[in-house]
Amino acid sequence: MYSAQRAKNRARQRTKFAPALDLTAGDVVHEDIEAEAPFSPPPADDIFGFGECEDEETLEETLFGEEDDAPFDPPELEPEPVFTAPAQVQAKPEPTPKSQPIIEMSPPKDRPLPAIKIFAAWDRPEAEALMRILSADPRLARAEMQIARGGIDAAAAEGGADLFLLDTTLDGAAMLAALDRLRETAPRACIVILGAVNDIALLRDLASRGVSDYIVPPAKADDVARSLCALFADVDTARTIAVIGARGGIGASTIARNLAWSIAERQQQNTTLVDLDLSFGAAATSFRQEPGFSVLDAAEAEDCEDVLAKALTKPTPHLQLLAAPKTTANLEIESEAFERLVANVRRTASFVILDLPHAWEPWVRTALREADEVIVVAGPDLASLRNSDNMLKLLRSERDKQSAPNVVISMSGLPKRPEIPAKDFAEAIRVNPLMSLAFEPELFASAEMDGQMIYEAAPDSKAALQLDMLASMLTGHEPVSRPAPRVVKEGAPKAETPPVPVLELVTPIPAPRRKQRPARTGFVALQEPRKARSTGVVRTVAAIAALTAVGVWYVGQHDLPNAAAAHVVNAFRA
Numbered sequence: 001m002y003s004a005q006r007a008k009n010r011a012r013q014r015t016k017f018a019p020a021l022d023l024t025a026g027d028v029v030h031e032d033i034e035a036e037a038p039f040s041p042p043p044a045d046d047i048f049g050f051g052e053c054e055d056e057e058t059l060e061e062t063l064f065g066e067e068d069d070a071p072f073d074p075p076e077l078e079p080e081p082v083f084t085a086p087a088q089v090q091a092k093p094e095p096t097p098k099s100q101p102i103i104e105m106s107p108p109k110d111r112p113l114p115a116i117k118i119f120a121a122w123d124r125p126e127a128e129a130l131m132r133i134l135s136a137d138p139r140l141a142r143a144e145m146q147i148a149r150g151g152i153d154a155a156a157a158e159g160g161a162d163l164f165l166l167d168t169t170l171d172g173a174a175m176l177a178a179l180d181r182l183r184e185t186a187p188r189a190c191i192v193i194l195g196a197v198n199d200i201a202l203l204r205d206l207a208s209r210g211v212s213d214y215i216v217p218p219a220k221a222d223d224v225a226r227s228l229c230a231l232f233a234d235v236d237t238a239r240t241i242a243v244i245g246a247r248g249g250i251g252a253s254t255i256a257r258n259l260a261w262s263i264a265e266r267q268q269q270n271t272t273l274v275d276l277d278l279s280f281g282a283a284a285t286s287f288r289q290e291p292g293f294s295v296l297d298a299a300e301a302e303d304c305e306d307v308l309a310k311a312l313t314k315p316t317p318h319l320q321l322l323a324a325p326k327t328t329a330n331l332e333i334e335s336e337a338f339e340r341l342v343a344n345v346r347r348t349a350s351f352v353i354l355d356l357p358h359a360w361e362p363w364v365r366t367a368l369r370e371a372d373e374v375i376v377v378a379g380p381d382l383a384s385l386r387n388s389d390n391m392l393k394l395l396r397s398e399r400d401k402q403s404a405p406n407v408v409i410s411m412s413g414l415p416k417r418p419e420i421p422a423k424d425f426a427e428a429i430r431v432n433p434l435m436s437l438a439f440e441p442e443l444f445a446s447a448e449m450d451g452q453m454i455y456e457a458a459p460d461s462k463a464a465l466q467l468d469m470l471a472s473m474l475t476g477h478e479p480v481s482r483p484a485p486r487v488v489k490e491g492a493p494k495a496e497t498p499p500v501p502v503l504e505l506v507t508p509i510p511a512p513r514r515k516q517r518p519a520r521t522g523f524v525a526l527q528e529p530r531k532a533r534s535t536g537v538v539r540t541v542a543a544i545a546a547l548t549a550v551g552v553w554y555v556g557q558h559d560l561p562n563a564a565a566a567h568v569v570n571a572f573r574a
Helices: 002-021 056-064 125-135 151-158 173-185 200-208 221-231 252-266 295-300 304-311 335-345 362-370 382-398 422-429 441-449 462-475 536-557 563-573
Strands: 117-122 144-149 163-167 190-194 213-215 239-245 271-275 313-316 319-322 351-355 373-378 406-412 435-438 519-521 524-526
Touching (some): 117 125, 151 163, 151 173, 239 252, 239 362, 295 304, 335 362, 373 382, 382 422
Parallel strands (some): 163 190, 271 351
16 A cells, blocks of 8 residues: 555656656666755655654545545455464373372162161170161161060061061070071071171071071171162062052042052051052142152153152151152153163062053053052943953953952942942953942042041041951051041141130039940840930929828828818818
8 A cells, every 4th residue: 555655656756857857768867866866855754755744634644535535445355374383293101000090989889778677686785786877877768677685586586577687696506596496487588697706617507597698797887788788689579559440530549549548557568659640640639748759750860769769758657659740741651761660669668559540551551560469440330341351351361470450349339320230240350359349429528628548537437447458458467556647738837726715613513324224134135114204294283292192191180170171181082
């Protein structure tokens, strides 16, 4: 830009001095340029020869003129690429083994014990302290642990446990004899002994008697816990009961919930209820629970066991609930995920109740095929008869080793509704129903509204007794206790009821008469006939008659001067 303007100025100066020089083409000028310069040099502060400029705007006008009269548009210059010399790549020396960091591998995570019964017996006080520490270990949280004194002899007297953790001071033949007595009462239980003698011959004798592990002191609680977890890493002792309805609205979910509650609270068995009705499951509402995770979250999680521990809630001390999702979006579950979920759930309790939806999905068929017991809830109607027959035919072909499916008839005795007789129903499906539940709509509805189970609402009702009987038939256990009424938590806290004031009575109230027990002779109860209660008129007449009789007696005993009185007396006698 500046060179173009400089060339223009030079051409203008040549034109100015051309007449004085009178130069023609081919003439050579030999004068000294420095001596006879055609123009004077610009001042020092004007290196471009454009004169003095007051400011930058004047300079721009001088150089380039106005915007409209610009001699040319400045070219758009592309930025030149910057090339940098590539740095010389030097091969990095391989680190020496000494410079490599030492990575400490964390030990594998111990799988928690399943829901088993542990009986721990001790002979030494230090062993008792160790067992107390074990009872608080999170890896044994699912197990039910009982600690007692007495060693192997106490365990032989107790029996009925899945695992025996025994501390003993016995040795030799005395220990072996005590183990033989224990095996008579618990032939299939695992036995872990905390001994005091490290003898190879003794270890062989213990192994021949089915002792799982023999730990010699010094032993830490963590070492003992790891040994116990290793014994049951791939073992689950739970029994699975699947409940499904032959058609919708037949009450299968209600039976599943009450059955789970009866096993947990009436039989005192650790039970887990899994609500698998992904679309319309209402078990959480019935038990007044608000879980943070659902059965779908546990099934889809990579660490299923960890999410399962967060999803389980405890409505009662012995009952756990795995609720259905709160929403109805993305309600699909894969068969592999379902199998992994059931395998982890079986380790949480002794009994697992699966509340299956009325759908024929692949994972539903898997649950019915792999469950230990299957209950098909049907009604005494034609639709239930047809669906039950189809389901039973399919289950008979797929359940080879498991027990045959069971049938429970629900909603029988509905007024003004024709029903299929129980005998004809059994002949059609070729299965004798376990029982036929009575139709008590008021009881079931009131229990549902109050957030209670049938036994909690009416312990002496026929339905409660039938559900207890059904639970005993499936588990083999009898009810052992009468649970206390469960407090239902509502949304808003209830105000405490003020105490009833005691009123002092002025006149005492006589105590009520005790009813006289009828006399019994043999098997026949004899009762005395009730005496008719006298009314006021009868009492008045009786009083007058009594007074008259007294008066007559008095007159007869004395002589009356009045003849009229004597006449009256004679008339009364007559």
